[in-house]
Amino acid sequence: AQKITQTQPGMFVxxxxxxxxxxxxDTSDQSYGLFWYKQPSSxxxxxxxxxxSYDEQNATEGRYSLNFQKARKSANLVISASQLGDSAxxxxxxxxxxxxxTFGSGTRLQVQP
Amino acid sequence: xxxVMQNPRHLVRRRGQEARLRCSPMKGHSHVYWYxxxxxxxxxxxxxxxxxxxxxxxxxxxxxxxxxxxxxxxxILRIQQVVRGDSAAYFCAxxxxxxxxxxxxxxxxxxxxxx
Numbered sequence: 001a002q003k004i005t006q007t008q009p010g011m012f013v014x015x016x017x018x019x020x021x022x023x024x025x026d027t028s029d030q031s032y033g034l035f036w037y038k039q040p041s042s043x044x045x046x047x048x049x050x051x052x053s054y055d056e057q058n059a060t061e062g063r064y065s066l067n068f069q070k071a072r073k074s075a076n077l078v079i080s081a082s083q084l085g086d087s088a089x090x091x092x093x094x095x096x097x098x099x100x101x102t103f104g105s106g107t108r109l110q111v112q113p
Numbered sequence: 114x115x116x117v118m119q120n121p122r123h124l125v126r127r128r129g130q131e132a133r134l135r136c137s138p139m140k141g142h143s144h145v146y147w148y149x150x151x152x153x154x155x156x157x158x159x160x161x162x163x164x165x166x167x168x169x170x171x172x173x174x175x176x177x178x179x180x181x182x183x184x185x186x187x188x189i190l191r192i193q194q195v196v197r198g199d200s201a202a203y204f205c206a207x208x209x210x211x212x213x214x215x216x217x218x219x220x221x222x223x224x225x226x227x228x
Contacts, residue, residue: 004155035216045156045204045219091155100146100169101217103155 004094006104013082014112020067021077021107023092032095034075036066039089051075082111119205119220127228132192134223138207145188146217147180150202162188195227
């Protein structure tokens with residue numbers, strides 16, 4: 001069974017600073033994908049970034065980057081230059097190609113002015 | 114280009130009533146997924162459907178819950194004889210035939226409250 005672990009229930013960061021949200025996963029599959037989603041207080045799920053298990057370079061999307069360490073089975077999300085609008089729940093998710101994602105329990109990020 | 118549309122956004126039911134949640138996927142998407150989110154928790158997979166077929170229902174409770182995705186019309190998640198523990202946000206997502214496997218486009222969710 002796939003398992004995703006997010007060990008930080010809540011995080012605080014000062015505006016304009018960088019923050020790292022942790023995610024580890026447990027799988028025996030060789031090919032898989034890792035995703036991060038943002039859920040603001042309004043409730044919708046917003047796709048942020050994707051990393052394939054065979055990608056040699058860490059994924060980046062604007063201020064978001066994914067620190068992928070395959071041997072450690074970790075896929076941490078790094079948000080640079082935090083903004084107040086980044087305050088939200090962040091979910092890490094894992095896919096093995098069967099299309100249904102397994103989500104972690106989430107990290108609540110609060111950006112302070 | 115409309116996104117995934119879910120309705121109703123909010124639904125209140127009394128114990129024992131039925132709840133029907135609807136989901137229209139993005140145009141051109143033939144894969145639909147339903148997830149449930151309890152307060153302060155992550156999303157839990159329930160069911161994955163393609164047109165007229167249930168592909169994976171490993172996350173669906175064995176009783177009272179059913180899902181369909183007919184040839185015409187939206188996907189429906191049906192909960193019969195609701196109980197308080199069914200109170201949750203139910204998210205629908207869709208994906209195209211091609212693209213990153215697992216990249217899901219989510220609706221805004223339907224929030225069910227059982228009194």
